[in-house]
Amino acid sequence: MLCSQGVAAPLMLSSLMLHLTWASLNPGCVKVSDILSCSNLGLEQVPKQLPATAATLDFNHNHLVQLEEGSFAGLPHLVTLRLAHNRLSNLSPGTFRNTSGLRHLDLSSNQLHKVDNYYFQExxxxxxxxxxxxxxxxxxxxxxxxxxxxxxxxxxxxxxxxFPFFSIQEHSHHFLVTLDLSSNRMPKLPLEDIAALPASVQGGVFLHNNSLICECAMYGMFRQWEQKGFLSVKDYREEHTCLVYGEPRASVQFLEHSRFFENCSIKAQGLLGDAENNLHVIAGDPAVLECQTSLRGQHLIYQWVSPHQEYIAPPGNNNAMRMYANGSLEILEARIEDSGVYWCMVLDRLQSRNETWEVNVTVTMRDHVVEPFNTGFTTLLGCVVSLVLVLMYLYLTPCRCWCRKQPPPATPSPANECSAQSSILTPTPPATTEGPGRKAGNHSIVPDVWTTVSSPP
Structure with a gap:
């Protein structure tokens, strides 16, 4: 125990002396664990000596004008670097040399004029x-x-x-989900290059508050993004503006007021719709979404993204969806809330390529045809019943003259014929009405028949 304490004590003392030495060289900086904060100190350059254990460096709100080559070398654990609110106008070659582990870099609110090819190559x-x-x-x-x-x-x-959209359309950025280009001065957009972006990237491209000139193709692209439910359009609907005829004073919120695009052709509005696959499903039925890709090989990795931004990987999730080895996605029992655009992402790790495929799923309730069938059946049944009743009335109605003895008529007369059929179906009464209980006239044939029948013999 004494031996271990004797060994540990010099190490602790050495670490403490190193910390005191570093603190004396950098007054005002605060070090907590692996975080070093030197913000708002008026620094004009990055300190020469930085603790090798630092994972986060904070130099926000200073007066840094330039970063020298290898300014952050010798920091193997560096993950986050904050350099916002300084006066940096450019970056020297090799600024981030030997910092390949850096994952978060904040250079906002500086005076950078361009982003050169060598800035972030390491x-x-x-x-x-x-x-x-x-x-x-x-x-x-x-x-x-x-x-x-x-x-x-x-x-x-x-x-x-x-912006060079074409530089990321070759599927070189597998994980890019947000590209914020809003509040710039872009008058026109390279729509074909944007259409070639992976679907996962398109859903996170923010282009509001630019100087876009109003045109049908541009309007069609944003309308389609709106129909797909992209948050870049949904959350900034009122901030999507364009200039009518390029006139700065004639700005219009084209998603709110679309009358300027009423004459746009469907072809122009459907610029990005050629690669879509529409699938209609009845609620409760299963549905299989095919992932179409030109990539081939045994090293392909498939992944789906649902309309609710949920990642689905084999074998599926929540017992509601199942994935197969060929990348197909099966919805076991479709629900209304399953409607939307599904993205299939295919990654070929050997060739560092990937592709995406969209399937627009629409789930509707089952159409019931019971009501038309019931109406027709009811009508048919009513006709049959009516016909049966008529036949019963014609042939089964009792006639009292057959049951009673009547004196033979002096002369045969149609009026004495006891026939319900003749009484009902005779369209015109006989011209002569001789006989007991008859009155001369052309009216009330049926009441006369009943009078003759009910008179006593």
Missing amino acids: LVSMEELLLFNNQIVRVESNALISLINLRKAYLSHNRLTD
Whole structure:
């Protein structure tokens, strides 16, 4: 016990001396566990000596103008770096050398003018990149190519007039779900490049508050995103504006007021709808969603995303959906709430490629045809019953003249014939009405028949 204490004591003392030495060189910084905060200290450069155990560095709200090459080298555990609200106008080559484990980088609210190709080429583990509220006018075509694990990129509130959508349409960013390009100065959008983006990326592209010129194809794309329930449109509906004839003073909220696009052709509005597969299902029935892909091989990985942003992987989930080896997704018993757009993502890890496929599922209640059948059957049954009653009346009605003895008539007369059929079916009364109990006239044939029958012999 004494020996172990004797060994541990020098190590603790050495660590304490190192911490005191570092603190004396960086007054005002606060270190808690693996977090180092040097925010709001008026620093003009990053301290030369940084603790090797730091996982989070916070240099927000300082006066940093430039970052030197290898400013953050020697920090093997660095995961988060915050450099917001400084005066950085560019990044030197090699700034993030030997920081491949960095996953969260905040460069927002600086004075960056562009995003060059070499800025982030070492950051292969990057997941979240914040570049909003700068002065960026251009993003180079390969600036994000190395960020293969990127999930969220924020470039809003800049001065972008375009963006290289084609650089991420080759399915190089498997995990990208948010690309915020709102509040920039883009007049037109490369709709074909956007259409080539994976469906998971399209659902997270934010383009509101730009200087878009009103045109049918642009309007059709956003209308389709609205129908798919994309949050980028749903949550910022009123902030989607365009300029009529490019006139800055003629801005219109085109999702709220669509009368300017009433003459747009369906073809223009359906620009992104060619790759969709529509599936109609009756509630309660099973449905199989096929995942169509051009990728081939034994190393494909399939995954589905439901309309409720729920990831579904083999063998399925919640006993409501089942996945098969070929990527097909089966809805065991379709419900109304299962309606929406399903995304199938296919990943080929050997070739670092992936593809997506959309299936638009519409679940409706079963149409009941019982009512028309009942109406027809009831009508038919009524006709049969009516016919039976008529036949019974014609042939089974008792006639009293057959049961009573009547004096033979002096002369045969149609009036003395006891026939219910003649009484009912004779359309015109006889011209002569001789006989007992008859009156001359052309009216009341049936009452006269009953009078003759009921008179005593």
